Amino acid sequence: MSRIPLGNNVIPPMPVALVGALVDGTPNFMTVGWLTRVNYQPPMLAVALNKQHHTPKGIVENGTFSACFPNVAMEQITDYCGVVSGRKADKSGLFDLFYGETETAPMIADCPLNIECKLVQTVELPTNNLYIGEIVAGYSEERFMTNGKPDFKKIDPLLLTMPDNTYWSFGDKVGKAWKDGVTLKKEKE
């Protein structure tokens, strides 16, 4: 076993989202891998965006943003939204859009999972800002759900890894959380 140092610019596996905001009244979307839930109650989601991007302007303007989760079939258009800036191209016509309770966080009808947030805190970091939003509501469709819950096999979300810059699909179910560990706990007792 030979341990190899990777330097410090290491990036964990990432879920892929299109983060949406109204910038000067135009719906804009950028491809993001740096996002996570950050608070349990009230539910909060945080996205880290480079300060140079166009989308943050809209997040600050309206105090709202969305996280729209594309599926594998949307890989190319998703990557396009990460390659082309809203400063140079109008991305509002790429998708069928809808709005929820916030009324200003554009969401994507084609995405099997959409979340709209109300900005509650901005953490300024050296090159990025971390936008923390309280989740107002999530949206899916019956065809992506099983027994009333989002079914991630049907949702078929995209993953991203770096530095190999590769998009991935989800693979197989490996086990059950808060269950397989309980079995092991009983064995150890």
Added chain:
Amino acid sequence: MSRIPLGNNVIPPMPVALVGALVDGTPNFMTVGWLTRVNYQPPMLAVALNKQHHTPKGIVENGTFSACFPNVAMEQITDYCGVVSGRKADKSGLFDLFYGETETAPMIADCPLNIECKLVQTVELPTNNLYIGEIVAGYSEERFMTNGKPDFKKIDPLLLTMPDNTYWSFGDKVGKAWKDGVTLKKEKE
């Protein structure tokens, strides 16, 4: 198409990490899905932990923590670390451990990808604290790399989704980031 509101407790797909810290001198690990990169330069990683947990005590004590990424073969022991608190069970003997430059962030030799961090900021949220760490170094092994880079097919990381509480493997390569979108951009020009 019938859009279905999911309420506000929606959780995106998550990478799974074992977050490590020395708590009162004892290496402890907890299973975490709420983590992401948050800053480009210097590289920073953030983990959101419920304030009730045992691990945050060690993060604050030492100002360091690790994010150790288990593979699919480690699913049961990973779930065990999420089910059993370090207050009730000594988890330090579960893994072969090693330390890096921080000297106080315990890492797991069996994990194909390990990251050690120095705590730089704590963001207090209602039920969780967000610990922002500057990445000091990442570690892997030759057998998990291709052409000098981490190879996520070999790393075979775990994913987690909720509320179905399911662990997943990675599936297939779907496409190339910052490349497939460029092809589409050229088509649109």
